[in-house]
Amino acid sequence: MSGGIIGGDEVGAMVIDVGSYTTRAGYAGEDMPKADFPSYVGIIEEYADKVESMDISTNATNGEIIKSSEAENKSNKKYYLDPLSLRTPKPHMQVQSYVKDGLIEDWDLFEKVLDYTFSKHLRCDPSNHPILFTEPVMNPKQKREKLCELIFEKYQAPGFYLSKNAVLSAFASSRTSGLVLDCGAVHTTAVPIHDGYVLNKAVAQSPLGGEFILTQSKQLLDEMNVELVPYYQVKSKETVKQNEPARFIRKEINDLTDSYKRFMLKETLLDFSTHVLQVSDSTYNEHEISVLPRISYEFPNGYNTDFGEQRFKIPEALFNRSFLKGVNQNALLDVVHLITSSINMCDAELRSGFFSNIMVVGGNSLLIGFMDRLNYEFNHMNYKTKISAPPSAAERRFSSWVGGSILGSLGTFHQLWISKQEYEETGRVIVDKKCV
Secondary structure (H helix, E strand, O other): OOOEEEOOEEEOOEEEEEOOOEEEEEEOOOOOOOEEEEOEEEEEEEEOOEOOOOOEEEEOOOOEEEEOOOOEOOEEEEEEOOHHHHHOOOOOOEEEEOEEOOEEOOHHHHHHHHHHHHHHHOOOOHHHOOEEEEEOOOOOHHHHHHHHHHHHHOOOOOEEEEEEHHHHHHHHOOOOOEEEEEEOOOOEEEEEEEOOEEOHHHOEEEOOOHHHHHHHHHHHHHHOOOOOOOHHHEEEEOOOOOOOOOOEEEOOOOOOOHHHHHHHHHHHHHHHHHHHOEOOOOOOOHHHHHOOOOEEEEOOOOOEEEEOOHHHHHHHOOOOHHHOOOOOHHHOOOHHHHHHHHHHOOOHHHHHHHHOOEEEEOHHHHOEOHHHHHHHHHHOOOOOOOEEOOOOHHHHHOHHHHHHHHHHHOOOHHHOOEEHHHHHHHOOOHHHHHOO
16 A cells, blocks of 8 residues: 655555445545445534533444534534434434535535544544545636645645546556446546546536436336335335235334435435346337336335336336436437447547447446446447446446556656645645646
8 A cells, every 4th residue: 555655654554435325435546445325415404592602522332423503593503424323313413425516515514524534434534544536527716726625724634646537447447548447326427538647528427317206116016006106114024925005004203304304315216226226238119128027025014016127128228218207308318329429529539449448437327237238228329339337336336546546656656646735835726736
């Protein structure tokens, strides 16, 4: 594990990958991140006439940070950052994300997450470690500079570096050129990379990501009159036969917030989509699909039923826009057209190289049959393509973090990062000069 030499000692770089659904953190040189947690925080705000202390204390047992301030009628906020405590129902707890559209949005909340990450997940003093952050290809200048300033001013890190997540995903596959198809929670993005640099003018993005799949799943279950009862509402349940009404006792918990209910509903839909949905390995055909085995699924309240053609129709929209429900079909690009549009915006002499080196990453690509369908589509087009993906589900989900781990462990990494001295001499604009 290597991040460079500081004060004569070799130090390990930290790698942090912030995503729309989860955030990953760990040390460079390791195979997998030490922490993978939701990009959400639980917040309970308690008002008091007088708050006496002004401190921040961290409770390692339940993963909460309690912040108080001395002022009349000010609030005392508890922050729940541990995944278990976040999912445990609590009266008046709001669940809020610090990420919006793939970008860090709530910086105060993000600082709480970094504090907890350094103290509990990585158990380190950030002033002793250079820090590498991944970033989306469309990260605006202001957010890059703000992150640079935060890491040097608050955490006093000796070094800092920002690298595009698509470039790091390519590094994880031992490549510096190719087309990265990143199937994320909010977007699916096609990113052409040449000699380690993103060709920004040819990046193509579509909102057909994991969130879209969950929305379509919710519509299907509503049409089937399936009551979605998250597990926290189930006190006990009985085993029932398939399609029989659920027999369960509902756990009554008062004063739960709408944001908590939405978060837990999303968790329930994610489990459903992971276990039930499948991409057809060829163009959707009702007759061919009807003879395939049906999948049985039991919901948290005990109701169970099986799914046939419905489980193929939802992800079919990723490849066939005619299956889209409730959106403007002409305004969105399916996965295949996303790739071809991106490559065709590149210089003509580079296109064949991109078609022959398509790398697929991201959690939404883990849908059963996704890779088979992508290969099928391109095999029936006039392109010579080679499509690859990391071999394991974890590597596909964590590809940009893994690439950051590789980059941060290189002996030459200390030549890339922004040193604290450079930051103090130039200011936060240095990030736009050194991290391109």
